[in-house]
Amino acid sequence: xxxxxxxxxxxxxxxxxxxxxxxxAAIGPIESLEAMVAPADTPLALVMQEIRxxxxxxxxxxxxxxxxxxxAMQGYLRNPLAEPGLLGISGSAALGAVLAIxxxxxxxxxxxxxxxxxxxxxxGVLLITLLAxxxxxxxxxxxAGIAISALASAMVSLVLNLSPNPFATSEIVFWMMGSLADxxxxxxxxxxxxxxxxAVMLLGLGRPLDAMTLGExxxxxxxxxxxxxxxRLIVGAALVVGASTAVAGTIGFxxxxxxxxxxxxxxxxxxxLLPASALGxxxxxxxxxxxVRVIVPEADLKLGVLTALIGAxxxxxxxxxxxxxxx
Amino acid sequence: xxxxxVRDLSVSLGGRPVIRHADLAxxxxxxxxxxxxxxxxxxxxxxxxxxxxPASGESTxxxxxxxxxxxxxxxxxxxxxxxxPVAVEALVALGRLPHRPxxxxxxxxxxxxVADALRQVGLAGFEARAAxxxxxxxxxxxxxxxxxxxxxxxxxxxxxxxxxxxxxQMSTMQTFCDxxxxxxxxxxxxxxLGLAARYCTRLVLVGEQGIAADGPPGQVLTPEHLARIFGIxxxxxxxxxGPVFQPLRVxxx
Numbered sequence: 001x002x003x004x005x006x007x008x009x010x011x012x013x014x015x016x017x018x019x020x021x022x023x024x025a026a027i028g029p030i031e032s033l034e035a036m037v038a039p040a041d042t043p044l045a046l047v048m049q050e051i052r053x054x055x056x057x058x059x060x061x062x063x064x065x066x067x068x069x070x071x072a073m074q075g076y077l078r079n080p081l082a083e084p085g086l087l088g089i090s091g092s093a094a095l096g097a098v099l100a101i102x103x104x105x106x107x108x109x110x111x112x113x114x115x116x117x118x119x120x121x122x123x124g125v126l127l128i129t130l131l132a133x134x135x136x137x138x139x140x141x142x143x144a145g146i147a148i149s150a151l152a153s154a155m156v157s158l159v160l161n162l163s164p165n166p167f168a169t170s171e172i173v174f175w176m177m178g179s180l181a182d183x184x185x186x187x188x189x190x191x192x193x194x195x196x197x198x199a200v201m202l203l204g205l206g207r208p209l210d211a212m213t214l215g216e217x218x219x220x221x222x223x224x225x226x227x228x229x230x231x232r233l234i235v236g237a238a239l240v241v242g243a244s245t246a247v248a249g250t251i252g253f254x255x256x257x258x259x260x261x262x263x264x265x266x267x268x269x270x271x272x273l274l275p276a277s278a279l280g281x282x283x284x285x286x287x288x289x290x291x292v293r294v295i296v297p298e299a300d301l302k303l304g305v306l307t308a309l310i311g312a313x314x315x316x317x318x319x320x321x322x323x324x325x326x327x
Numbered sequence: 328x329x330x331x332x333v334r335d336l337s338v339s340l341g342g343r344p345v346i347r348h349a350d351l352a353x354x355x356x357x358x359x360x361x362x363x364x365x366x367x368x369x370x371x372x373x374x375x376x377x378x379x380x381p382a383s384g385e386s387t388x389x390x391x392x393x394x395x396x397x398x399x400x401x402x403x404x405x406x407x408x409x410x411x412p413v414a415v416e417a418l419v420a421l422g423r424l425p426h427r428p429x430x431x432x433x434x435x436x437x438x439x440x441v442a443d444a445l446r447q448v449g450l451a452g453f454e455a456r457a458a459x460x461x462x463x464x465x466x467x468x469x470x471x472x473x474x475x476x477x478x479x480x481x482x483x484x485x486x487x488x489x490x491x492x493x494x495x496q497m498s499t500m501q502t503f504c505d506x507x508x509x510x511x512x513x514x515x516x517x518x519x520l521g522l523a524a525r526y527c528t529r530l531v532l533v534g535e536q537g538i539a540a541d542g543p544p545g546q547v548l549t550p551e552h553l554a555r556i557f558g559i560x561x562x563x564x565x566x567x568x569g570p571v572f573q574p575l576r577v578x579x580x
Contacts, residue, residue, distance in 0.1 A: 078410035211424055213411050214473070217404040220379055222477075223397030223425045268411040268457070 004265050008279035015286035019056040022293050054185045059289040060282045062248045065240035067281020070255025072202045075209035075270030076233045077138050084241045084255040088148025089124045093245035095152045096120020098159050098172050114246040121242025178249035178304025180289050191243040198239025201232050206271030251304045253311025254281050330481040330512050336384035338375045345371045347536045356507040360523040361516040363533030369516040397425035401477035403484040409458045415469050416454035422476030444472040447502045464491050484515040500526035524572040
């Protein structure tokens with residue numbers, strides 16, 4: 001277990017470094033790393049510190065958020081098909097972002113879009129806590145999440161439908177594909193507190209989620225307060241997913257595939273899967289963000305498109321492998 | 328010493344009263360069988376006594392906080408679903424959770440208790456097998472081992488021997504009886520009245536929205552109770568083979 005976390009941590013740090021070294025500006029690796037710590041008065045130092053560094057950090061943060069939230073959701077719902085988007089948080093964050101683009105708020109000041117997306121996510125959390133936070137089993141949580149997702153996507157469609165401005169429409173469509181291009185340190189600072197608090201809440205769920213393997217009743221009798229676990233899960237997942245969506249758009253499949261890939265390495269226990277999945281998610285998003293810059297550097301391939309392109313076949317392969325045990 | 332005391336317990340599910348004014352006490356060294364027809368409220372009574380569902384009245388277990396309760400009673404629900412393909416050993420080790428500090432790994436003592444529990448249910452050698460790949464009966468036994476590994480004074484189990492083969496039904500009941508030697512008690516719901524008569528030190532009959540009878544098997548499995556609560560007629564004798572119970576026919580309405 002410790003070895004797995006060590007290997008994953010090493011891999012993610014390695015990819016973080018590679019991510020710093022890749023970009024349209026052809027700069028040597030040693031030179032780049034030197035510029036990272038140099039005073040920010042040369043163009044090279046600016047590129048490294050203002051463009052590549054936030055991008056790499058965000059890839060790590062967003063990936064870790066999605067992997068961790070996915071593992072926690074699957075553990076709580078006792079279902080390998082659960083994913084962070086299930087709560088409707090990413091949907092409502094997207095709605096906030098879309099409204100910001102449409103209303104011109106996003107163009108008015110740099111953080112207008114992520115702030116609006118965060119407010120959307122908070123609205124989503126409020127709704128899902130009201131609908132399923134206090135009581136009710138896992139099923140009511142899933143249904144409430146589906147309802148909120150559907151409502152949010154209907155509202156997004158409505159905005160697109162009535163949008164008189166084709167530029168705003170295309171901007172919305174591209175934003176929803178998810179990307180980490182052209183993000184600044186301000187994005188990092190905005191998302192970091194939410195992600196840190198949410199991650200701490202989720203990582204603390206290891207023990208109760210292990211007990212949940214036996215079902216809610218048995219977990220309760222093992223001394224776990226299932227209702228409080230549900231509240232912490234909802235709020236923790238909403239914080240990390242809401243903040244990630246706010247800065248990166250919707251990035252699918254990470255939270256679904258990563259826990260699934262790593263589960264065999266932690267003896268299938270939901271608790272140890274949490275930190276492993278966080279690192280695994282960071283690795284996947286860092287890798288995908290490197291690939292979008294390497295495969296077609298001139299075409300601005302969107303990150304969310306690539307994660308889905310990698311994730312879906314990977315997932316199909318996993319289902320094909322495990323279909324006997326899933327039945 | 329009383330391990331569970333329930334006074335004036337009433338439970339309603341969906342506005343319909345299921346149990347009314349039940350009183351029950353379980354002392355040390357007992358194997359108490361909870362019997363009654365389908366839907367009589369056996370599971371409801373057990374869950375309410377544990378404090379897992381809201382109920383009026385008092386229960387010593389429901390009054391405890393979660394941590395204290397987890398060290399006072401182990402609960403094996405009827406739900407046999409195991410969510411993840413965890414190893415059998417890790418599954419049984421979940422029973423050690425209430426005794427382990429946060430993030431601490433299993434001690435040698437924990438490993439010994441887990442191994443003992445696996446041996447008691449006849450699953451020694453299954454340690455590394457994925458729990459989801461076990462047969463239904465093996466899975467049930469693994470879950471019994473999980474409850475045993477919790478090492479609580481009282482073990483409560485909802486139909487623990489349902490679905491087991493005759494040998495394992497009897498050996499499981501014997502395991503429960505052996506716990507009484509250490510002063511531990513078992514409170515289990517059971518449909519096999521024959522095994523209940525032979526192994527339980529006491530039977531609690533649930534019917535007519537409450538506890539209809541409570542006492543030694545011979546005093547509970549009377550023709551009058553069987554006819555009124557179960558609607559059956561049965562043969563019960565106590566010869567040199569011990570109590571022998573055999574249901575004979577269903578009584579007409």
